[in-house]
Amino acid sequence: MAKGKNATVFFCQSCGYESAKWMGQCPGCRQWNTFVEETITPAVKAAGTGKRIGAEKRERPSLLREISLEEEDRLTTRMQELDRVLGGGLVRGSLILVGGDPGIGKSTLLLQVCRNLAMDGREVLYVSGEESLKQIKIRANRIGEFNDHLRLLCETNLGMIEENVRCARPDVVVIDSIQTMFHEGISSAPGSVSQVRETTNVLLQLAKGLNITVFIVGHVTKEGTVAGPRVLEHMVDTVLYFEGDRHVSYRILRGVKNRFGSTNEIGVFEMEAAGLKEVQNPSEFMLSGRPEGASGSVVTCSLEGTRPMLIEIQALVSHSSFGIPRRQTIGTDFNRVNLLMAVLEKRLGLSLGNCDAYVNIAGGIRILEPAIDLGIAVAVASSFKNRAVDDKTIVIGEVGLSGEVRGVSMIQLRVQEARKLGFTTCIIPQVCMSGVKEITGIRMKGVKTVGEAIALL
Secondary structure: OOOOOOEEEEEEOOOOOEEOOOOOEOOOOOOEOOEEEEEEOHHHHHHOOOOOOOOOOOOOOOOHHHOOOOHHHEEOOOOHHHHHHHOOOEEOOOEEEEEEOOOOOHHHHHHHHHHHHHHOOOOEEEEEOOOOHHHHHHHHHHHOOOOOOEEEEEOOEHHHHHHHHHHHOOOEEEEEOHHHOEOOOOOOOOOOHHHHHHHHHHHHHHHHHHOOEEEEEEEEOOOOOEOOOOHHHHHOOEEEEEEOOOOOOEEEEEEEEEOOOOOOOEEEEEEEOOEEEEOOOHHHHHOOOOOOOOOOEEEEEEEEOOEEEEEEEEEEEEEOOOOOOOEEEEOOOHHHHHHHHHHHHHHOOOOOOOEEEEEEEOOOOOOOOHHHHHHHHHHHHHHHHOOOOOOOEEEOOEEOOOOEEEOOOOHHHHHHHHHHOOOOEEEEEHHHHHHOOOOOOOEEEEEOEHHHHHHHO
């Protein structure tokens, strides 16, 4: 190939796999019809950004004992929910990817973070490729007052953005969004695989070389993953997903990847007219509006990282008028519910084979933890028998195929959370009884099988 001549290659939009010809199935991620044709310049592709990570520092190997960690290496955002997900605050030199559906509140969240950091005297640069300065101003007026430590830039040319960052040397940079930015050395359109990958690479060099924190906003696909190559998630230090339903007021910030903290933490926010408000007690928020004395309604406890959260499981079982009964789930795994119904039918003799069944996690949240198995099974049995479970009773446990109730982790935290919300009885696995201390105001009953739990309730 002649030097400087453009080449046509095919990239997988899912994982970034590169091929000289189009293929129906990607050999890397095994996805179908994900290859797109793009024109690249070999010189740009080989050179990348032309700068090395940490090029401005003295390049020599360092001993581990020579590296000092200070509290100033983490910046607090003054949002406890966000700091919890990040592992204690922003780490200098980190690259953070925030993904979510359009209109879910990503830009609002980051603008509030910029406001808090600016109020603490940190220099912040907010770069928008989707909105004008006036549009950002309108949203900022809704959030509150800002000071002069926050600067706005409407630009999509990565070269201009890099020049501004190197001149201003801010503490935090926000790029909204990565799909709108373009590298002049790449001939493909903004948002393509090549552009997203090269743009992220340049931002990575800036974050590590200048020791600044960079937020990048990424749109998600219909499958719920960040649009662009999968390699994008491998390049960044932290991946956060902003989840929620437009029809409900709360939003959940979930850590999927975090090199500086736990990947199981979540932060709960409520969307209001003045922006996002932190929800300090999500259990109380999720149980608001719960019906009293209704069959098929059971409260259980799920653990998200180190935070216990009480949720309501609703089940509706009715006789089917058709030959094939209908099964539907919202907020939990469909196959797991079918498995639990098979256990109830086989081990307890419940005739569920000719019944329609609907299971819902109230509030629109999605929970996949096995600790809610017993709650689902009890809710289905309660609806089938049309007998309500006591409103002050909570059910926790994993269910096996033999109908046994297996142990769950961190049972003490779960029981304490139930006690704080006013529950008086807690049904837990028998194997967990020895690992939980006596808590005043709540009775704990251990069960070995699903049949014992249903008999107690």
